[in-house]
Structure formats: C-alpha cells, structure tokens
Amino acid sequence: RDEEGIIEEPCGEQEVIDEMCRIVIRDMDQFGVCVVDNFLGYKRGMSVLQEVTGMYTKGVFKDGQLVSKKVKNDLKTIRGDQITWIDGKDESCKNIGLLISQVDAIILRANKMANNGKIGNYTINGRTKAMVACYPGHGTHYVKHVDNPNKDGRCITAIYYLNRDWNIQQNGGLLRIFPEGWQDKVADIEPFFDRILFFWSDRRNPHEVQPAFKTRYAITLWYFDASERQEACRRHKTEMEAQASESNNIVNKTSSGES
Numbered sequence: 406r407d408e409e410g411i412i413e414e415p416c417g418e419q420e421v422i423d424e425m426c427r428i429v430i431r432d433m434d435q436f437g438v439c440v441v442d443n444f445l446g447y448k449r450g451m452s453v454l455q456e457v458t459g460m461y462t463k464g465v466f467k468d469g470q471l472v473s474k475k476v477k478n479d480l481k482t483i484r485g486d487q488i489t490w491i492d493g494k495d496e497s498c499k500n501i502g503l504l505i506s507q508v509d510a511i512i513l514r515a516n517k518m519a520n521n522g523k524i525g526n527y528t529i530n531g532r533t534k535a536m537v538a539c540y541p542g543h544g545t546h547y548v549k550h551v552d553n554p555n556k557d558g559r560c561i562t563a564i565y566y567l568n569r570d571w572n573i574q575q576n577g578g579l580l581r582i583f584p585e586g587w588q589d590k591v592a593d594i595e596p597f598f599d600r601i602l603f604f605w606s607d608r609r610n611p612h613e614v615q616p617a618f619k620t621r622y623a624i625t626l627w628y629f630d631a632s633e634r635q636e637a638c639r640r641h642k643t644e645m646e647a648q649a650s651e652s653n654n655i656v657n658k659t660s661s662g663e664s
C-alpha cells in the first residue's frame with residue numbers, strides 16, 4: 406500500500422492473497438472489522454451473482470424468519486431475509502464454490518501469517534456451509550443481534566455482497582455494526598457488489614440490517630475456532646445426555662405407574 410492506501414499492482418495471484426491477508430490481519434487486530442473491495446473481480450463476481458439470482462428465481466430460498474410488525478391494530482407479518490445453505494460442491498453452484506475456496510484461502514493463510522499462527526488468538530480449523538441470504542426488499546430488515554453470543558465456536562463472520570448499482574439513500578439495506586469499545590461510533594457497511602466483510606462473530610460486534618427497498622443478496626460463512634468449537638460440542642453432548650436420561654426417568658416412572 407502506498408501513502409494513499411492504494412495497493413501497488415502485485416504481480417501474481419499469491420502476492421494478491423498475501424497482500425489481502427496482511428490487510429485482514431491488521432484490520433481485525435486493530436478494529437475487529439475488515440472490508441475488502443473487488444474481492445473476486447468483476448467477471449467471477451458476476452458468475453456468483455448469476456448463480457444466486459438463478460437459485461432465487463427457481464424458488465430455492467426458504468422463507469425467511471417471520472418478523473411480525475404492528476401495523477395499526479392488525480399484525481402485519483412481513484418476511485425477513487430468505488436463506489438457503491450451500492456447500493458449493495455441486496455443479497449448479499460451482500462459482501459459489503470458487504468464492505468459498507477463495508475466502509478459505511485468505512482465512513487459512515491469515516491464520517498462518519498472524520503472530521504465532523493465530524489470528525485474534527484463534528486457531529481456525531473449520532467453517533459452516535455458505536448461507537446465501539436474500540432480502541426481498543419490501544422494507545425487510547434484520548434486528549440488531551450478535552452472531553455468536555454464547556460461545557458456539559464461531560469466531561469470524563465473513564459476508565460477501567452481490568448488489569450492483571446499490572444506492573443506500575434509495576435502496577437502504579445498510580449493515581450497521583456497533584463495535585464494542587468504539588463508544589458511540591458505528592461501522593456503516595454498504596452491501597456493494599464484490600465486497601467482502603470480516604468481523605469477530607462474538608459480542609464485540611452487535612449488528613443490524615436496516616430496511617432494504619431493493620432485492621439484497623449476501624453470502625455468509627462462519628469460521629470456527631478449534632477449542633471453542635470443541636468445548637461447545639462437548640457441552641451440547643452433555644446437555645443432550647442429561648435430557649435423554651431425564652426423559653428416561655419420566656418414561657420409567659410413568660410406565661411403572663409411579664406418580
């Protein structure tokens with residue numbers, strides 16, 4: 406990066422990845438949030454967008470969570486974001502598969518490059534499938550929330566946006582992050598085409614999507630920290646066993662006629 410913060414034209418693919426990793430590591434350490442534009446480039450970005458709009462027209466998306474809105478005295482139920490989960494392996498979404506492997510490359514390389522091989526003191530060893538989300542654009546929004554409030558293992562949220570010619574004033578759909586420790590300052594992220602956003606998934610980054618008035622697409626990946634994930638799975642297993650033995654006792658009691 407020269408003084409204006411413009412990246413000199415690095416020659417090869419690997420140099421581009423390395424340069425991006427340095428930016429992700431620096432910004433995640435400094436702000437806990439990182440935005441990279443022109444992540445895939447126009448051509449590959451467009452092929453991902455075409456796959457997503459193709460899925461949408463085919464009706465692949467499940468109806469998003471119900472957000473009931475008090476309109477006068479009748480409950481007007483509006484749908485929030487509509488989502489579908491993709492692993493990117495089958496032929497019909499090979500370009501989404503390309504995006505996923507590109508984000509994997511950045512995260513795993515950043516994981517290695519960061520000081521003592523840990524980005525933000527995490528050891529990343531896996532991720533969720535890709536969650537493809539669409540806001541239909543009738544004023545649908547997403548309430549302020551934390552992605553991982555209770556240590557379920559997810560440490561980094563990566564969101565890739567696909568919205569061309571997006572105008573916040575007309576189209577809304579701003580992602581507003583309220584980073585912990587920023588006092589009353591906020592991070593306003595416009596969901597622009599071929600932009601990728603990374604942020605810590607835990608309570609450091611409450612965020613909301615403001616009402617969108619045009620169809621708004623995003624693809625989200627959540628990366629796991631090895632130890633937090635392992636601990637979450639262990640805890641879940643214990644809870645399941647406790648529930649199972651509890652219901653067993655009830656069944657035994659009722660079957661043996663005890664009150």
Ligand SMILES: Cc1cc(NC(=O)CCC(=O)O)nc(C)c1Br
Nearest residue numbers: 547550551552564580612614623
């Ligand atoms: C289903 C679901 C969606 C989201 N999406 C956002 O936060 C919006 C990000 C954006 O589109 O800019 N987050 C969680 C924790 C769940 Br669960």
Ligand SMILES: [Fe+3]
Nearest residue numbers: 550551552612
């Ligand atoms: Fe979220």
